[in-house]
Amino acid sequence: MVDAHPSHEPVAPALVEVSGLSLPAAITHLPRPDPYLNVEDYEPEADAMALNMGPQHPSTHGVLRLKLFLDGEICFKAVPYVGYLHRGVEKLLENRTAIQSVPYVDKNDYVSPLTGELALVMAYEALLDVEPPPRAQVLRTILMELQRIASHHLWLGTFCLDMGGALGGGSSVFLYNFRERELILDLLEALTGQRMHYNALMVGGNRHDVPPGWEEKVLATMDRVEDRLAEYEAMTVDNHIFRSRTVGVGVLDPLLALEAGAGGANLRASGVDHDLRRDAPYAAYGQVDVRIPVETAGDCYARFLVRIAEMREAIRIVRLLVSGIPEGPIGALKPPRHVNAVKLPPGEVYVGIESPRGELGTYLISDGSPIPVRVKIRPPSLHAVSLLPYLCVGATVSDIVVILGSLDPILGEVDR
């Protein structure tokens, strides 16, 4: 009986203390499969088979190849192969100046390009010791939260698509989510001029100020998005089929999540209360009190609940901030007039921000020349993909599709 799954009951779950953290006892210290299992040594009960899922498969959310070793329909070993989308972004950034490099990181996490831009731009700002003016900080925060809503919309749509046609017929939820995502892209388009690859930020501030009437449009869109979100919740949260596909599927041990460096909703659904927006505030997050949703069941359903709650929270933050954007300039540095306008001092910095998928970090080393010596991007999706060899074992192929969808990896970011 899936409905009686104990961990989604509203009672407080039992906790265990592990190295200073209180983790939900029911999913901590779960037995771990061996990801390096020798297939020859395995004794299958039914027919053994190797199945390649991807790279060109719609439910791998990009170009991920999963090699599954199946015992009948149950997977006993899973090997993810990444790199099909490798474009050498880090190397490109090591050959570009601070001004030129911003549009490149847009292409990493193409579902949430603005967070990629912010992570890079903030690394340059930390190196230069520049603080953007308050108006830019608040605008950036609004943009990040709008981007989070758009990103979670795309995730929710594809997640329900992976689940099959039980939810309102065919790809209904998918199309509805794209419809609402378009509304947010319209806002970003009116502000920056592009729908996906914005190049909206620059070192020291933003490139674009808000056009007239933009704030009212944002508020109207937030009303619409919130209204429709309630519809999707009604279709999914209590839906018997949705629950039977997600509850208890792909349970992620919080210790494993921490060891693998997973972040975002994947971590918070396993009972670890960690979010850089609150724990290490950047941009204008210090001015708002960000409420972090945490679930303790660690399964696909918990990750779904966390993301839905995050969307509501993002709507709340946008509403709070958009009505009080402070006056003033949007840049701290003179607008760039040539390619070497930003002079880098020698030094090393690491900056991490909370992207919709977890901690997105940029590590930058400069020797004082106009271009950085080394740029390393820490993509949260790579760490989510690294969980697959553990989560897929013991699941059926149809569950693996759901598990992969619930982790929300973006392969452009994994491969860079």
Added chain:
Amino acid sequence: MMRAWIDTLFAFSTTLRNVGRRRVTEPLPWKRLRAHPERYRAGFALTDDEHGEVACIACKACENVCPSGIIRVEGERRESPVTGKKRAYPVSFVLDMNACIFCELCVQVCPSDAIRMRTAWTIPGTSREDQVLTLERLRANAREGHLSWATPGRLRAMQDPERKNGEGGEP
């Protein structure tokens, strides 16, 4: 089992409600439901200055900043037939849209308000050469119009750290 059927029917009720909603997809090419905003970045144009000459002074700032390296400008100094003053003119200006990432950095750095982006796309072509914009094509684009709001000067006025509020922010 009964639960599953009831929930499925309930989910379908949302689908039914959406049948009655206004449609959001554009029935292209017959009809456009929404226009691109003024800041939309699609094609390129090289505008003229107040004397009717090409405003570009072949300074190569855009060539140097372009992250994709797709702009090539060759210039020469000559006397202006209108004002009689000596200045630099582009002899050839090539912008290869095949590899453009529409980042607007060329507009950002232009010192003479010459290069601008357009809200209209170049007509689709049948070969790669059709997407290579030359000086003539870029100037023809400017005469045709559909220019984006952002000029180099407006962008920089908007980003100026000394600006008074509101100044430059309005399209």
